[in-house]
Amino acid sequence: NAGVTQTPKFQVLKTGQSMTLQCAQDMNHEYMSWYRQDPGMGLRLIHYSVGAGITDQGEVPNGYNVSRSTTEDFPLRLLSAAPSQTSVYFCASSYGQNRHYGYTFGSGTRLTVV
Amino acid sequence: GEDVEQSLFLSVREGDSSVINCTYTDSSSTYLYWYKQEPGAGLQLLTYIFSNMDMKQDQRLTVLLNKKDKHLSLRIADTQTGDSAIYFCAESESGGSYIPTFGRGTSLIVHP
Numbered sequence: 592n593a594g595v596t597q598t599p600k601f602q603v604l605k606t607g608q609s610m611t612l613q614c615a616q617d618m619n620h621e622y623m624s625w626y627r628q629d630p631g632m633g634l635r636l637i638h639y640s641v642g643a644g645i646t647d648q649g650e651v652p653n654g655y656n657v658s659r660s661t662t663e664d665f666p667l668r669l670l671s672a673a674p675s676q677t678s679v680y681f682c683a684s685s686y687g688q689n690r691h692y693g694y695t696f697g698s699g700t701r702l703t704v705v
Numbered sequence: 706g707e708d709v710e711q712s713l714f715l716s717v718r719e720g721d722s723s724v725i726n727c728t729y730t731d732s733s734s735t736y737l738y739w740y741k742q743e744p745g746a747g748l749q750l751l752t753y754i755f756s757n758m759d760m761k762q763d764q765r766l767t768v769l770l771n772k773k774d775k776h777l778s779l780r781i782a783d784t785q786t787g788d789s790a791i792y793f794c795a796e797s798e799s800g801g802s803y804i805p806t807f808g809r810g811t812s813l814i815v816h817p
Contacts, residue, residue, distance in 0.1 A: 624804060626807075633793065633807045633808055633809035636806075639804055649804075681748065683748075691797065691803045693738050693750040693805075694748075694750070696747035696748040696749070699747050
């Protein structure tokens with residue numbers, strides 16, 4: 592099925608560990624972004640990309656890295672996990688010319704850092 | 706920067722109409738959206754409206770935009786228990802990446 596696929600769905604990390612959250616879309620969308628969702632905080636933008644090879648920081652980029660080597664994939668790397676990074680992470684994508692029509696979201700990765 | 710405000714909770718009886726309100730501060734907001742998030746799921750785009758429109762209707766959903774007051778509302782007619790979810794208001798500007806800025810979400814609870 593076409594859409595945005597995120598893996599894993601759940602993850603528990605120890606403080607200081609690193610990991611990569613995967614995001615892939617098969618809709619040929621140029622625009623991709625990562626959000627984190629915390630209770631009462633809504634969604635906050637971490638990083639985004641307007642095309643392969645181009646990334647930029649969002650509202651809360653510290654502690655996260657991204658890369659965009661292909662149009663399909665936009666992984667999010669946690670360099671050294673901290674309890675403050677416990678959250679639900681969403682990847683979203685949009686087709687360039689129609690991006691004003693809204694974004695398609697993945698089902699999320701629930702991350703707990705202990 | 707942009708700011709999008711929503712009330713956090715709304716409780717309605719099944720069959721009644723629900724009205725979820727949102728205010729935004731950026732006068733250059735060109736595109737406004739409503740997303741729905743069901744428990745354990747990602748956000749699903751419900752509808753959108755452009756700033757050159759005042760109203761948009763799509764089946765049970767009616768979106769009203771008051772540009773003067775920077776106020777957006779989503780009305781759900783004949784609310785059903787399946788409408789229970791978190792509803793997010795979002796806005797984006799033209800001429801850029803159109804990355805939306807989200808409100809904190811309104812939890813809609815529909816009770817029998």
